[in-house]
Amino acid sequence: MSYISLTPEDREQMLAAIGVASIEELFRDVPDGVRYGRELAVPPALSEAELTRHLEELAAKNSVGEVSFLGAGMYDHYVPAVVDAVLQRGEFLTAYTPYQPELSQGVLQAIFEYQTAICELTGMDVSNASGYDGTTVAADACFVAKAETGRSRILITEATNPQVRQVVNTYARGFGLEVVEVPHDGGTTDPARVAAAAEEAAAVIFQQPNFFGCLEPAPELAEAANDAGALSIAHVDPVSLGLLEAPGNYGCSIAVGEGQSAGNAISYGGPHYGFLAARESLIRRLPGRIVGETVDAAGERGYVLTLQTREQHIRREKATSNITTNQTLLALAGLVHLSLLGPQGLRETGEACMALSQYAKNALESRGLELVFPNKTTFKEFAVRVGRNAREVVRDARAHGVNPGYPLGRDYEGLDDTLLVAVTERRTTEEIDRLAEVLSP
Amino acid sequence: MAASESYPDDLLYNAEHDWARIEGDEAVLGVTWYAVDSLGELVHFEPPEAGAPIARGNSYGEVESVKAVSDLIAPLSGEVVEVNAKVVDAPETVNEDPYGEGWLIRIRLADADERHSLLDVDAYRKVLAES
């Protein structure tokens, strides 16, 4: 086996140094009754060449060659080559949590730069070093809100990604929180509904742009939450934040989101990173790691994990979260991607999404399809009625090499005939014309 | 500059390394040299709010160093009259002067008899010797 080095002579010398006769004897503390007496019944070992062939065969059973308009939370944005080059540096790839700062200045400084980028995107003061994904950071934010407000009800808009709502619901049971969903009215959330329901709420969570791609009246939603003494939590798409106002600039207390759009391949749903940023006053309630700047004995600037007394390894049952392993490598990818884009590239990416998405709306409308929320401004995604069961439409379109979008009936009643169509900067007008053709009634 | 080890004999103590200085119907509370020496340099003091009730034997706040966090166990019951803002602002004051400038809170006593359950300096030194 090529992953280990010990020769038979090595093993003999080592057993002799230990003072045992056999490897078997090393396990003498394992009671007989719990020993596994057989060979593991798992498939036989493969050489590297065989392994590669086997996984290539599995991968070939997946369909990825289609022109894709499927988004719904995971988006086909371009990942630059420099991201891959940085991630394959073994010093980043094969390190663990930077508990020893003298050996870890590379990743510590990178996380500090990542925290800065997330704060700039979201308009917040502090960011953690990443959470698992865009769903769990929303649940984490609920835990912060419960501790901060002492209240136990969470409001979440129905126009928030269903994956996020489901995870918040699961965590809420453990946290002792009640979750109330606020329905949408014609594709966006009415601030009056939030105001009416927010009394005694710990937090109000909404998504901008929302799951339907529509722009919410986010400043008014935040105000409704704040007026009720609840924390306002915005779930945002990093790619949108070159064009859309940052949550910190319209009064939100916490911003969370799915980082996949910035720097990560879709990879069948993970691994990606979730980001979580907040106002300074919440810093001691944040879950997960935080990197801070300091100096060494010679006055040289350096970076360390800081405020660790929040965390499980010190505060244990009173910790702000149980998280330890996070998503640093994926967050690093996000930082590299955002550093390549810069403010101008981020803005242009957003503009390309909006422009192409508008082109797609026009193309579909010109073919006689009906937009579900025609009067709403959308970012890169929109809902369109396709005249029959959308899952069937997806199947038929895929036969023509086009994945036309996400059937909203999977999550919303009354929308069985509706597709959520995502258009990123990677789509072309020719591809959109093909979409219009295959969806044409 | 950290203070050197001392345990004033005009204070009362509990086994959790908190001290109390009784002043009429009020008391000033803090933590002992032993406690701050074990924790290391303090970086944060999480105080109770003024006016809040505290109960003997229960936590009324926390102090933190870089690598540890410790509950503050009230030696006496009462109502918080004042929080030492200097320690909130500069927690290392406790390391420098645990019985003077580094006091933590002042309370109005709820029960004047509770003091009899606390340790005098000799009894507290015995606790230290056994730990």
Added chain:
Amino acid sequence: MKLIYEKSRAGRRGLEVPKPNLPVPEIPAELARAEPPRLPELAEPEVLRHFTELSTRNFGVDTGFYPLGSCTMKYNPRVNERLVGIPGFRDLHPLTEDDAAQGALELEWELQEILREVTGLDAVSLQPAAGSQGELTGLLVMRAYFDERGEGDQRRKIVIPDTAHGTNPASVTMAGYELTKVTTDARGNVDLDDLRANVDEQTAGLMLTNPSTLGLFDENIDAIREIFHGAGALMYYDGANLNAVCGISRPGDMGFDIVHINLHKTFSQPHGGGGPGGGPIAVRDTLAPYLPVPVVAREGDGFRLDYDRPKSIGKVRGYSGPFGVFVRSYAFMRAWGPGLREMSEVAVLNANYLLARLRDAYDLPYDRLCMHEFVLSARNLKREHGITATDVAKRLMDFNFHPPTVYFPLVVPEALMIEPTETEAKETLDAFAEAMLQIAREAADDPDAVRSAPHNRAVGRLDEVRAAKRPVVRYGFEDHEKAGLEAPKGV
């Protein structure tokens, strides 16, 4: 070294993006960004060079020996990085219809089958994103199980020994349970008397790592099982130390009802400077109905994601889990095959060999054969020479070794927790042992050399007190220099 923001110059760019010649719809003024985010502005070569330089200020398993106890820092086969990038995996959308994802679902299914065999349990959820999330998921499954039996209000306590990872008690709180702590006996096993006194009809379960964080297999595992199952409680296995027992002893056979597996430890997912990880859980069939949705189901030769599970606790993470992690760990398992047993045997051999070489120079709190890791104490050096576990750790960096885990588990003062893993050569173990022995000698002969270490790193020991007292957790642009943390000269 400068921050990337300090290298930024307005107008530079690192990536050209498509610019369709189309009108951009207007954004309502109240929703439009007023000031752009101050992201870095650098040309592409400078971005690459910045991150390459950062990487040289970091240390990974690829750099050298990394015996960080409890973290299983083993070699990460490079083929796995190539495999995860196959377009059929990399570009696959998680909401695509199941018939378009048969290869991914088959891989997940096969991974589940191997995990069932390794754990000796019946059903698997791949969804949890890390070990700690596996813990939370497992505890929520426990709650759902007892709720359905009508015992949910009665069974509120989870028992955890004092050697446990901090994640265990933190997970207990997040799951809405109460914590009962039990102590460790003189041989490093869970104290059975304390256990018997603390387990009753209010106990929901136990969380145990076996081998424990002391690197010791609990010799009383049969008695522990009788105590918990006898009280109608469940047993949760923290799989952090599974690298010791693959193919040797299975948690299901030990009596555990729920197990999480740290794919990033035992099954070689690169740790990425802190993540990602994977924390699948395996459970007994009586608990299977409560697993998160979706689960991978097999129908004939095909596979599908099953969402129709009315007793499920719901979702704990998006989609079906961190798929790229599954690709790597599945490939690692297939490279080993049934030889996974040898993987654990060599991990245990390497650990015991290092222990044998170091036992005379450092305190050994529990004098037994260890499993895949062991815990020494530097308290002898501290008592005699004022040299702490931190000093030893920092001095090891001068020999180009990553230090062990220090000050954990909490029950051992000045703890040094050493886990060599199976992928290290005897020469490496010998060189590490020589360094540790030299440091022990230096503690007596030249303690200042140890106390002032490390001597050849990018920075010396950093002022963590300053970082915690006045947290600076983001670059402050024009305000940054005012905070007193100026960019270094040069570079």
